[in-house]
Amino acid sequence: MSVVTRRHEELHETIEDELPDAILDFDEHHNAPAVVANPSRVDDVVRILKQNGYNHLSSVSAVEYDNRYESVYHLRRITDDREDFDEINVVAPADPDEPAVETVSDVFKGANWHEREAYDLMGIRYDNHPDMRRILLPETWKGHPLRDEYDVDQPQYTTLEAHANPIEERYEVENDAALDTMFLNIGPHHPATHGVLHLKTVLDGEVVVDVDPDIGYLHRCEEYLCERLDYKYQIMPYPDRWDYVSAGMLNEMAYARCIEDLAEIDVPEYAQVIRVLAQELSRIAAHMLAVGTFALDIYGELNVIFMYAFKDREIVQEMLEDLSGQRLMFNYLRLGGVAYDLPEPRDEWFGKIRGFLDDLPGKMDEYRSLLEGNELLRKRAEGTGILEPETAKEYGCTGPVLRGSGVGYDVREVDPYGYYDELDWDVVTYDGCDNLSRVLVRLGEVEESARLVEQCVDILESWDGDREIQSRVPRSITPPAETENYTAVEGAKGELGIHIVSDGTEKPHRFKIRSPCFSNLAVFSELAEGEYLADMIATLGSLDLVFGEVDR
Amino acid sequence: MVTFNDAVADLLGVDGFSPLVEFIVGIVGASIVVSVMLTIIGISAVWLKRKWNARLGDRIAVNRIGPAGLMVMPADALKLFSKEVVVPEDVDRIGYKLAPMLAAATVLAAFAFIPFGSGLQIADPETGLIFALAFASLSAVPVVMAGYSSKNKYSFLGFEREVAQAIAYEIPLVVSALAVVPLVAVFADTSAPLRMSNVVTAQQGPLLGVTGLPIPNWFIFAQPVAAVLFFVSILAEFSRNPFDLPEAGSELVAGYLTEYGGVNFVLLFLAEFAAIYFGGALFTALFLGGGSGPVLPAVVWFLGKTFVFYLVVQWFRATIPRVRIDQLLEFGWKYLLELTFLNLLLTAGILWVVL
Numbered sequence: 067m068s069v070v071t072r073r074h075e076e077l078h079e080t081i082e083d084e085l086p087d088a089i090l091d092f093d094e095h096h097n098a099p100a101v102v103a104n105p106s107r108v109d110d111v112v113r114i115l116k117q118n119g120y121n122h123l124s125s126v127s128a129v130e131y132d133n134r135y136e137s138v139y140h141l142r143r144i145t146d147d148r149e150d151f152d153e154i155n156v157v158a159p160a161d162p163d164e165p166a167v168e169t170v171s172d173v174f175k176g177a178n179w180h181e182r183e184a185y186d187l188m189g190i191r192y193d194n195h196p197d198m199r200r201i202l203l204p205e206t207w208k209g210h211p212l213r214d215e216y217d218v219d220q221p222q223y224t225t226l227e228a229h230a231n232p233i234e235e236r237y238e239v240e241n242d243a244a245l246d247t248m249f250l251n252i253g254p255h256h257p258a259t260h261g262v263l264h265l266k267t268v269l270d271g272e273v274v275v276d277v278d279p280d281i282g283y284l285h286r287c288e289e290y291l292c293e294r295l296d297y298k299y300q301i302m303p304y305p306d307r308w309d310y311v312s313a314g315m316l317n318e319m320a321y322a323r324c325i326e327d328l329a330e331i332d333v334p335e336y337a338q339v340i341r342v343l344a345q346e347l348s349r350i351a352a353h354m355l356a357v358g359t360f361a362l363d364i365y366g367e368l369n370v371i372f373m374y375a376f377k378d379r380e381i382v383q384e385m386l387e388d389l390s391g392q393r394l395m396f397n398y399l400r401l402g403g404v405a406y407d408l409p410e411p412r413d414e415w416f417g418k419i420r421g422f423l424d425d426l427p428g429k430m431d432e433y434r435s436l437l438e439g440n441e442l443l444r445k446r447a448e449g450t451g452i453l454e455p456e457t458a459k460e461y462g463c464t465g466p467v468l469r470g471s472g473v474g475y476d477v478r479e480v481d482p483y484g485y486y487d488e489l490d491w492d493v494v495t496y497d498g499c500d501n502l503s504r505v506l507v508r509l510g511e512v513e514e515s516a517r518l519v520e521q522c523v524d525i526l527e528s529w530d531g532d533r534e535i536q537s538r539v540p541r542s543i544t545p546p547a548e549t550e551n552y553t554a555v556e557g558a559k560g561e562l563g564i565h566i567v568s569d570g571t572e573k574p575h576r577f578k579i580r581s582p583c584f585s586n587l588a589v590f591s592e593l594a595e596g597e598y599l600a601d602m603i604a605t606l607g608s609l610d611l612v613f614g615e616v617d618r
Numbered sequence: 619m620v621t622f623n624d625a626v627a628d629l630l631g632v633d634g635f636s637p638l639v640e641f642i643v644g645i646v647g648a649s650i651v652v653s654v655m656l657t658i659i660g661i662s663a664v665w666l667k668r669k670w671n672a673r674l675g676d677r678i679a680v681n682r683i684g685p686a687g688l689m690v691m692p693a694d695a696l697k698l699f700s701k702e703v704v705v706p707e708d709v710d711r712i713g714y715k716l717a718p719m720l721a722a723a724t725v726l727a728a729f730a731f732i733p734f735g736s737g738l739q740i741a742d743p744e745t746g747l748i749f750a751l752a753f754a755s756l757s758a759v760p761v762v763m764a765g766y767s768s769k770n771k772y773s774f775l776g777f778e779r780e781v782a783q784a785i786a787y788e789i790p791l792v793v794s795a796l797a798v799v800p801l802v803a804v805f806a807d808t809s810a811p812l813r814m815s816n817v818v819t820a821q822q823g824p825l826l827g828v829t830g831l832p833i834p835n836w837f838i839f840a841q842p843v844a845a846v847l848f849f850v851s852i853l854a855e856f857s858r859n860p861f862d863l864p865e866a867g868s869e870l871v872a873g874y875l876t877e878y879g880g881v882n883f884v885l886l887f888l889a890e891f892a893a894i895y896f897g898g899a900l901f902t903a904l905f906l907g908g909g910s911g912p913v914l915p916a917v918v919w920f921l922g923k924t925f926v927f928y929l930v931v932q933w934f935r936a937t938i939p940r941v942r943i944d945q946l947l948e949f950g951w952k953y954l955l956e957l958t959f960l961n962l963l964l965t966a967g968i969l970w971v972v973l
Binding site for chain 2: 269
């Protein structure tokens, strides 16, 4: 019996002993066992699980069934020991007429936003939630769009008053000192928000007193769309549109992993190597952009770091274009493999990659000297935007943001997929917990990605077996009814997870995207409050948010 | 050194002009200076800035209109001047419209005191240096007007920063400039060491000869510390990187410029670039020997040095990140102020001992 299985049995007993009335049932999801909890006691169940080491709440997903709503919590265990990785799901079934579930936001602060999203899109109320507002849609929206009964044709009105600010009033009446504060709308159109983020900011002089990120300006109903498309071909182009700045391959892998796992589709080894190659090139491009835009946020001008990073990204972008025929919306992965074999002539393409990899160490030195060697930049980036590891875990931060706080959680390492297990690479962590650390993590990861790319190129160059790029996949993919699966991959920004609930047809019943940027943004107000306005902007840049992924 | 009017009088072989002619010749001189400066600013702001920044960042920049993109200058000018002037509804109209004019006027007027050399100096009062520095300080006023009258929170934050910054760096600027004044008195042997022409005259001779190669008596060699302090202060005074907080592209959208468009924007923009050149001109006059240099006429040397100053400022723009407001003020009050006073006292002390 493995460690994990034994732990599950022990947990089983612990929960039943301590909370006999909170447990309704035990269930088995495709990725992990599930605890079916009494909706009014679900916080206790999650708390027990947290005490037993499940310290990372990946996502909260709301699912509608004929006779009930379900609120599904995906918990993970992050420790230093890779063997110790484990998942567990908690399911809280709710009444079909008046769905209500007890909030777990007092157990995991990160649940706050996830529950708001579930409320917004599916209409499940979370009792005792500190801030039960809509999150993606405007406050005046009628209905909950992911419900079956939702009428897409009904007119919706969003008035300007809907955006009147609640914080302003709170700050103006609370006490006299607060009268000196100024309310400032940063965004949705602002040079530093990297897209369409609206920060409702209260400033005391230059110091940020309160900030409330307002998202949803780029909500394109990705989940809704995916639920109406078939697994085999139609969904695959959509992941490219989540994190759209060149991280498309990683997003596609997130979907491919989840459905291949659920429908038990094998991927030929050759295709797996190509997938890793494509993903890591994508990651290099995405991190280059992140480093460049961070510099842009601190400089506010077209500075050399930004230009150099963009130039290097362009080289990678061209390789990806050669591979997939597209610059950003790759649509390159297929279930059971990839769409095309490597571009011909292969040697020329490999030569291009090798040329880039040879130049990379010199370039990385230059980036390091530009970022670390610049006294003024260090003054700005060091010790600002402090994210303690405990806070980061509490909010479900992942990716370079978490690794910049010294926690070495990388899905590729703890929960390996594809070909990563066969390759040699390291997880990069810095424990400065500040803006500079997060950027240095990304620089380090570019180097690690380059190592992976090099190994993939070596393997592919000396490949003498069958070049099978796709396995035989059934004409229509129909995972068994009532099965569900949550898997994640390491996207450019962190744990990019997909939760698919199947109803036995060739379209998903529920398609939930766990976006790393969403959770990384949720922690933002903790980072920004008490900082100077300029540092808040720098912190926003160091979180590396892409709003296609936050809003979906 | 003579003023423009004296030079013209010399040329015509007359002793002096009647007040009316004096006035007219003065206007002509001012027009020449302003035209020269505007041309240089036009070239720098629209074309050179892009090309130079692109060079630093491995880009190409404008290259489609005319040879090396040079025709972008008339094209941009045409575009900017033909834009609709949009005045937001709630602004304080008087302040909003006056600020750009004042901004351009003050900084262009300041060039009157600059000894370009070759007889191109409009006014040379006995307190020229103080006048010039006063005009430099005046550049904060239109920024405040623009920021306050715009009724925009970003503009508001921008001008608040400008005020804090101007106050913090005013004193270091003046005091570091004053450090050269005792030297002027000594080298030019004059009782009017604040006169700008005297400042330049004092820097003409050789400081000391090393193996036959004379090092010129530029105050950057005699007063290197003051030169660095003055350079930093002038960057802060005119809000250039890394002290460009009133504009702060990534934080405040465009700071005090946020609500401006069309020709009003052009004037503010022009004032900004003129301010860089004015800073460069002051630096050249105070520390780089004004128009001193071999072969070429003095005015060419002077403008060349100013040009280099401009390129250095733009180079900073591409490579040095902006400081935070608290760091800026801390640096100004805690270090720069003390250092400039120390330098002034040291200069005075050394001269007192030596002489």
